[in-house]
Amino acid sequence: MRNARLILVACLLSGLSLATFSCKRLQHKPGEGPVRIGVSFDSLQLERWQHDRDHFVKRAEELGAVVVLQSADGNDAAQVQQAENLLTQGVDVLVLVPHNAEIAASIVESAKREKVPVLAYDRLVRDSDVDFYISFDNVKVGELQAKYLLDRVPKGNYVLIGGSPTDNNARMFRAGQMNILKPAIERGDVTIVSDQWTKEWLPSEALRDTEFALVKAQNNVAAIVASNDSTAGGAIQALDEQGLAGKVLVSGQDADLAGCQRVVAGTQAMTVYKPIAPLASQAADLAVAMARREPVPANGKVNNGFKDVPALLLQPVVVDKSNLGATVIRDGFVKREDVYRNVPRSQWPPATQ
Secondary structure (H helix, E strand, C coil): CHHHHHHHHHHHHCCCCHHHHHHHHCCCCCCCCCCEEEEEECCCCCHHHHHHHHHHHHHHHHCCCEEEEEECCCCHHHHHHHHHHHHHCCCCEEEECCCCCCCCHHHHHHHHHCCCCEEEECCCCCCCCCCEEEEECHHHHHHHHHHHHHHHCCCEEEEEECCCCCCHHHHHHHHHHHHHHHHHHHHCCEEEEEEECCHHHCHHHHHHHHHHHHHHCCCCCCEEEECCHHHHHHHHHHHHHCCCECCEEECCCCCCHHHHHHHHHCCCCCEEECCHHHHHHHHHHHHHHHHCCCCCCCCEEEECCCCEEEEEEECCEEECCCCCHHHHHCCCCCCHHHHCCCCCHHHCCCCCC
16 A cells, blocks of 8 residues: 555656556456455545544454555545546445435446446435445434433423435435424424535535524524434534524434534433444454455445445444443543543543443
8 A cells, every 4th residue: 555655646747647547556356456445435525534544544454455545535436436546446346435326327337248247335326236234223323313302301492403415324314313303393393493404514515504594593592403413413503502402303324523512511312323333343344355356245225226236234322421331432422531521520420321
């Protein structure tokens, strides 16, 4: 991998394009040498995806594989181009975290033409012949979020802050949320006063949508079903501006550091923890097996509009103030000192909590 970087630098200094570099200097025939895994990330801007990257690369290298990784920074055209570049380099398998679940189907088509198997990582690629899918049970994630809030606030006005409309996972989270909320809505116990999707999962978008919902409901809101921690952060900022932070229950997901700190502060009720280490490590195992054309284990199937995609689905975990220590801190996902940074040490709970 170090040699590849040195070659790239040399090519760039000599004025060669990246495409020229890929075709002429790093071309690799499947089956020759170590397994080469191409990884195309939507983006690495969120803290969560940096964890995925690090664990995946670590496990893949333990298995003797070489990882060639690209990040598109949320740009569909860039992701398509980067994936094509990875295929040109002769990767044995392509691991894809799509920015847009539909547009990424063209990447799968290109891989199929090159007879390169594709593993959809955490986000399903829609309407495509993708080979395998590994993720958490994303419908279950939504169910856990809504159930936690409904158990504590069984009646009142609810606000739904969804994820990016281009992310298939956001749709799955919403399906799970509605599995729980629909009976309460039909009984008249819960009223949805606002239902919005959040472009690119941006906190600023969630802030704006929550401000709109609070005006519409005249601040009479019992709970906000925010689909991840970044949207929860935007929602809580809007609540704080109205003096409602900590009074309105807010869900989340990803157990990122800021989300865990808000759980400790009491402004965010819960987050859903998806243990990234086993997800990324098992994805690396799958990628190597797929590259070698070996059987891969599945425990379910998920329909992507084209076919039932074989899938390995892991189980998410509810995290609130009562079990931070026994989950995300114990696993080393976040550090205890960082989570309780804003709390006097004399008030820290026992390490097991």
